[in-house]
Amino acid sequence: MFKDLLIPPKKGVTRFVFLGGKGGVGKSTLAAAIALGLAEEGYRVLLASTDLQKSQNDILLQDIGSDETRVNGFDNFMAINIDAKESIRKHQLEVLKKIGNLKGDEAEILFLKEYWEKNPVLPCETASYNVFVDYMNSDEYEVIVFDTAPGGHNLDMISYPWKHLDRLKKSITVKKEVADLTGKVAEIELLEKFAEENIKAIEKLSSEATSYLLVLHPEMLPVYEAKRILDSLRPYGIPVKGLVLNEVLPEEVCTNPFFKERRKLQEKYIKMVREEFPNMEIIEVPLIETEVVGIEKVKRIAKAIMSAP
Numbered sequence: 001m002f003k004d005l006l007i008p009p010k011k012g013v014t015r016f017v018f019l020g021g022k023g024g025v026g027k028s029t030l031a032a033a034i035a036l037g038l039a040e041e042g043y044r045v046l047l048a049s050t051d052l053q054k055s056q057n058d059i060l061l062q063d064i065g066s067d068e069t070r071v072n073g074f075d076n077f078m079a080i081n082i083d084a085k086e087s088i089r090k091h092q093l094e095v096l097k098k099i100g101n102l103k104g105d106e107a108e109i110l111f112l113k114e115y116w117e118k119n120p121v122l123p124c125e126t127a128s129y130n131v132f133v134d135y136m137n138s139d140e141y142e143v144i145v146f147d148t149a150p151g152g153h154n155l156d157m158i159s160y161p162w163k164h165l166d167r168l169k170k171s172i173t174v175k176k177e178v179a180d181l182t183g184k185v186a187e188i189e190l191l192e193k194f195a196e197e198n199i200k201a202i203e204k205l206s207s208e209a210t211s212y213l214l215v216l217h218p219e220m221l222p223v224y225e226a227k228r229i230l231d232s233l234r235p236y237g238i239p240v241k242g243l244v245l246n247e248v249l250p251e252e253v254c255t256n257p258f259f260k261e262r263r264k265l266q267e268k269y270i271k272m273v274r275e276e277f278p279n280m281e282i283i284e285v286p287l288i289e290t291e292v293v294g295i296e297k298v299k300r301i302a303k304a305i306m307s308a309p
Contacts, residue, residue, distance in 0.1 A: 023150035037302030039077035
């Protein structure tokens with residue numbers, strides 16, 4: 001079943017689901033549906049959105065802020081909008097906690113603490129990415145579904161641990177070279193802790209714990225965008241587990257000449273997808289007669305995904 005592709009049956013391991021694709025193909029809707037469907041299966045689920053539009057508020061019809069919020073009607077389904085400005089403070093608190101656990105010269109540790117209290121030294125976007133790394137290393141949930149913004153933002157976030165680790169390694173090397181002169185070793189220990197967290201995130205992102213799904217409409221431009229995303233992910237060793245063809249017109253309702261032609265066009269691109277991605281699991285999600293807004297509508301999409309062969 002498609003559910004087994006999303007969630008490899010491994011107990012005690014947090015699983016991560018990412019959805020990528022061209023803007024406007026329905027990633028936020030499908031992220032909500034997958035998270036809800038897994039919650040109905042009994043998993044402890046977090047739906048984490050980095051979408052600046054905060055689409056999940058509209059899809060789930062409730063206010064979801066920058067703190068984890070329980071989704072109405074569920075005890076095991078939480079959601080959060082990872083707000084860039086709030087992320088700075090959250091990351092700052094995490095760093096201060098790490099500084100409090102450092103061993104070394106008290107004066108240096110005090111300096112680091114005062115420095116980080118006054119200077120988060122991170123742009124908003126980078127702080128959001130650090131919160132993402134924190135979630136990758138969390139074991140509070142059994143499944144975390146990431147609803148990310150389209151295009152480059154998606155790739156920037158998922159590739160962040162690699163890029164940040166490279167910067168940290170260079171900084172650690174430089175500081176170690178002058179440590180004998182400065183006597184400052186606590187900061188090196190702090191940077192090494194950051195590096196360890198990024199290494200853990202990288203290991204999870206390139207393991208079976210992570211399921212990356214490409215979402216596309218059965219149209220020409222989304223198909224080519226999917227191919228570009230696939231090529232962009234390869235250097236990071238992140239395998240795409242499947243493709244979701246969203247808003248496919250149900251054949252049984254295409255009796256009108258207009259919809260017959262539209263269905264025919266979709267079939268052309270569905271065939272193209274199966275030819276272009278011959279070894280990929282593919283699921284078709286039908287277009288329904290109304291907007292996917294509210295829990296009951298999201299459940300309909302979740303049912304189509306979870307029951308897919």
